[in-house]
Amino acid sequence: MTHAIEVSGLRKAFGDKVVLDGIDLDVQAGTVFSLLGPNGAGKTTTVNVLTTLLRADGGTVRVAGHDVAAEPKAVRRAIGVTGQFAAVDELLTGQENLQLMVDLSPVPAKDGKRIVAELLERFDLVESAQQAASTYSGGMRRKLDLAMTLVGSPRIIFLDEPTTGLDPRSRRTMWSIVRDLVADGVTIFLTTQYLDEADKLADRVAVLDQGRIVAQGTPGELKRRLPGTHVRLRFDSAGELDAAARVLPDATRDDESLALRVPSDGGTTSLRALLDRLDEYSLSAEEFSVHTPDLDDVFLALTGHATEVAAK
Amino acid sequence: MNSHSMVMLRRDFKHLTRNPTSVFNAVLMPIVLMLMFVYMLGDAFSVGVDYVDYATPGLMLMAVCYGLGGTATAVNADMTKGVINRFKVMDVSRGAVLTGHVVTSVLTNLIAIAALVGVAFLLGFDASASALDWLGVAGMVVLLATAAGWFTVALGLSAKSPETAGMAAVPLVLLPFFSSAIVPADKMGPGLREFAEYQPFTPIIETLRGLLNGAPSSGDAIAAVAWCVGIGLVGYVWARSTFSKRA
Numbered sequence: 001m002t003h004a005i006e007v008s009g010l011r012k013a014f015g016d017k018v019v020l021d022g023i024d025l026d027v028q029a030g031t032v033f034s035l036l037g038p039n040g041a042g043k044t045t046t047v048n049v050l051t052t053l054l055r056a057d058g059g060t061v062r063v064a065g066h067d068v069a070a071e072p073k074a075v076r077r078a079i080g081v082t083g084q085f086a087a088v089d090e091l092l093t094g095q096e097n098l099q100l101m102v103d104l105s106p107v108p109a110k111d112g113k114r115i116v117a118e119l120l121e122r123f124d125l126v127e128s129a130q131q132a133a134s135t136y137s138g139g140m141r142r143k144l145d146l147a148m149t150l151v152g153s154p155r156i157i158f159l160d161e162p163t164t165g166l167d168p169r170s171r172r173t174m175w176s177i178v179r180d181l182v183a184d185g186v187t188i189f190l191t192t193q194y195l196d197e198a199d200k201l202a203d204r205v206a207v208l209d210q211g212r213i214v215a216q217g218t219p220g221e222l223k224r225r226l227p228g229t230h231v232r233l234r235f236d237s238a239g240e241l242d243a244a245a246r247v248l249p250d251a252t253r254d255d256e257s258l259a260l261r262v263p264s265d266g267g268t269t270s271l272r273a274l275l276d277r278l279d280e281y282s283l284s285a286e287e288f289s290v291h292t293p294d295l296d297d298v299f300l301a302l303t304g305h306a307t308e309v310a311a312k
Numbered sequence: 313m314n315s316h317s318m319v320m321l322r323r324d325f326k327h328l329t330r331n332p333t334s335v336f337n338a339v340l341m342p343i344v345l346m347l348m349f350v351y352m353l354g355d356a357f358s359v360g361v362d363y364v365d366y367a368t369p370g371l372m373l374m375a376v377c378y379g380l381g382g383t384a385t386a387v388n389a390d391m392t393k394g395v396i397n398r399f400k401v402m403d404v405s406r407g408a409v410l411t412g413h414v415v416t417s418v419l420t421n422l423i424a425i426a427a428l429v430g431v432a433f434l435l436g437f438d439a440s441a442s443a444l445d446w447l448g449v450a451g452m453v454v455l456l457a458t459a460a461g462w463f464t465v466a467l468g469l470s471a472k473s474p475e476t477a478g479m480a481a482v483p484l485v486l487l488p489f490f491s492s493a494i495v496p497a498d499k500m501g502p503g504l505r506e507f508a509e510y511q512p513f514t515p516i517i518e519t520l521r522g523l524l525n526g527a528p529s530s531g532d533a534i535a536a537v538a539w540c541v542g543i544g545l546v547g548y549v550w551a552r553s554t555f556s557k558r559a
Contacts, residue, residue, distance in 0.1 A: 051401050076403040087394030089323065091330045103319040104404050132330070148398070 004029040004156050004187035005050065009059035012045055019045045021211040022059070027204070029155075032178065032188040034202035036195065036299075041208045043191040044084055047160045050189065051081045064156055077106075080154030084161050086141035087148075090134035094125050094144050097133055101151035119147040123177070139170030146177065156187045163197060175201060195299065209303045222298045229266045231274060234259045234287040247281050248274075266290050316405045320412025327386060328420060334382030339424045342375035343431050349494065350435055357495055365439075368432045369520035370493025373513055375424040376457050377488055380464040381481040383417040387468030388477035391558065410465055410551055417461035418454065425453055440526040448523045452536065456516055459540040460484065463547030469554040492517050512539035 005027035012020040019042045027033040037043050048054040050063055052072040061068045064078035089097050098119055102112035120126045123143040128136065133144060142162060149157060159178070163171040178188060178201055192198055198205045199219045206216040215222055233251075235241045235258045244260055245253050251260040264270050271290070278285065328335060349371070350364050359366040390396045390409070399409050429437070441449065464481060471477035490508050491497070497508035508514055515535035522528035 053397055053400060073403055076401055079401065081398070081401045083394040083397055085394050087398045089395060090393075091327045092323070096326070100319065100323060101402070104316060104399070104402055152402075 002029055003027070003062070004031075004064060005033070005189060006062045007050070007059065010046070010049060010056055010061060011058035012042075012049060012054065012056055019211055020049070020056075023208075023211075023213055025206060025213070025216075027187060027189060029187050030182070030185050031203040032182055032190060032201050034198035034205045035189070035191045035208055036193070036198045036205055037191075037208035038193055042211045043193075043208060044160055046208070047081070047083075047158050047189070047191060051079060051158055052076055078154060079156045079158060080149035080152065081158045082142075082145050082149045082160065082162060084164065086138075086145040088133045088136075088141055088144050091132060093130050093132055094136070094140075095120065095129040097144060097148055098151060101148045105152040107152060115151060119150060123147045137170075139166050139173065142166060142170065142174060143177075146174075150181075154186070156189065157181065159188060159190045161191055161193065163192070163194065171197075207299060207302055215298070215302045222302075223293050229264060229290065229292045231262045231264045231266075231271070232259055232287075232289045232291055233262065233278075233285040235283075236286050240283060243281065244278065244283050244285070247277060247283065264290070266292065316408035317411050317415075320404075320408045321415055324386070324412045324416035325419075328382075328416065331382070334386070335420075338375075338379035338382055338420045339427055341378045342371055342424055342428050345374060346371050346428060346431055346435070359496060362436065362438065364432060364435045364437050365524075366521075367494065368429070368437050368439075369524055370488060370491070370517050371428060371432075372425050372453065372520055373456065373491075373493060373517050374485075374488045375428050376421045376453070376460055377484045379417060379420045379424055379457075380460055380484050381478050382420070383413060383461060383464045384468035384471070384477040384481040385474045386416075387413050387465050388471050388474045391469055392473060396555070406552075406555060410462075410555060413465050413468075414458065414461040417464065418457040421457040421461075422453070439524045441524045442526060445523045445526055445528065448528065449520055452516065452519055452523070452533075455537065455540045455544075459544030459547065461547075462544050462551055466547045466551035466554060469551055469558065487511065488513050488517075492521075512536075512543065515539065 003026060005025060007023055007025040010020050010023040010025075011018070023042075023046065025033070025035075035043050035046060045054065049056050050061055050068065052068050052075050055069065063075045066074040066078070068075050089100065092100065095116060098116040099112065102109075102115060107115060120129050123146070125140065125144060125147065128140065133141060136144065146159075146162070162178075163174050166174065175197070178190070182188060188201075190198075190201060202219060204217065205219055205222060207214050207222070233244065235244060238255070238258065241253065241255070241258050241260065245251060248260060248262055251262045253260055262274060264274065346367065349367050357363060357366075387410075390413075396409060400406070464484070467480045468477045471480050488494075490504060491511055491513040492508060493513065497505055497514060500508055515532045516539065518532040519528065519536040522532060
């Protein structure tokens with residue numbers, strides 16, 4: 001199996017409102033694919049169709065080699081899904097939640113106890129295993145949710161905004177869990193509205209905006225569609241800006257903010273050369289910063305409007 | 313019942329034991345009502361027989377209704393918190409999730425009614441029902457609880473939030489007051505009287521009352537069974553279609 005997920009021409013509308021307007025995706029087995037977009041772009045609807053929860057209005061969707069409309073049972077056997085809200089049973093303990101998944105999955109009962117114990121260990125939930133999930137923190141709930149998804153050892157895992165609402169430390173924990181899963185050969189389909197998350201985790205990223213894929217590629221490819229890394233120098237006066245612009249002919253000037261953008265690879269050698277050159281002409285910049293384009297820049301360049309996250 | 317249904321049933325019962333509010337509403341509330349009506353208000357009503365004898369069948373029906381709020385809330389919590397989606401993606405047999413809730417609801421009702429009838433006997437309830445009549449009572453109660461259970465599960469699945477789901481079940485709690493549960497319908501004012509006579513709970517209560525008195529009326533019984541089957545079918549179809557559509 002080389003294609004874990006193949007989507008072509010996927011369309012879905014709720015009444016008059018078109019949510020997905022012809023989406024094509026191709027996810028290779030054993031990779032992390034990230035669907036990136038702001039709130040309301042159609043990410044969750046896409047996940048719901050791909051995981052057999054919703055029926056598409058048009059197009060074909062194959063997951064693990066099976067058509068989601070024709071063979072939903074075969075698809076369900078191959079996938080695991082962690083939804084946008086941690087779908088844990090709050091009145092049950094962590095251990096009971098996992099045991100429930102074992103009881104409902106085809107996992108043989110004799111392996112169940114071992115699997116539950118291993119998952120509690122792996123997700124650092126042993127100490128709270130006997131407490132009701134309602135007492136768990138947001139990060140613990142997400143971990144329990146993901147542990148529940150892993151009970152049947154699915155080969156394709158859908159994570160719908162797995163880190164939304166988590167504190168930075170829990171986000172990092174979640175990221176390292178995702179990396180471990182990929183190392184085991186699992187395919188991950190991840191939706192996120194955090195650009196750095198897609199950048200850090202994904203092999204390929206598709207940018208979803210108002211029901212359409214506006215760009216698709218590796219994070220690197222998407223970044224290459226933008227001006228490269230550069231150094232930004234801001235000066236005190238127009239006179240200094242003029243002088244610096246004469247000395248650095250490659251630079252583009254921004255008169256309004258008295259700044260120069262100097263192309264650079266961001267390495268120490270070229271930075272030292274740049275600083276030496278300023279020094280040579282007794283010029284000093286008020287502010288110095290190195291800019292590497294991130295996916296925020298990509299999103300802005302591709303859609304012509306900022307993401308909600310970036311706009312805040 | 314398949315193994316998934318058993319797993320769901322175990323889960324729903326664990327919920328019940330860990331959620332004292334729903335147990336209070338389902339089991340203790342009807343008993344509180346019974347004590348209130350029989351001791352405080354019973355002497356003020358002239359119904360021709362001992363008030364506890366008159367009120368017990370109606371309170372049995374109310375005991376079913378008081379249990380439903382918890383069922384609606386529990387079903388809705390499963391729906392809105394994504395638990396049902398998790399089960400759907402795991403290919404849990406689609407009936408199991410709903411059947412689990414309905415069976416839990418019915419069993420809660422039966423426990424509540426057993427407790428209620430126990431208290432009624434302590435208060436001097438005098439039933440002239442034969443063993444066969446009691447069997448009829450049990451059958452009527454199970455039929456009612458199952459029908460109301462499916463209807464409530466559908467309400468719970470359709471509601472936007474657990475709070476609105478709880479609200480949606482309120483009419484089911486209020487409806488018995490406008491039936492022959494507490495006072496005979498023919499003692500009510502015009503308008504209300506007709507409503508009380510023709511609403512579904514009245515024939516059900518009258519059937520229970522007849523059976524407990526050892527003198528069941530077949531007209532009431534046919535109407536009662538027809539209402540239950542109708543309500544149950546509507547609830548079942550509505551619940552199944554909402555379950556498969558809503559994601």
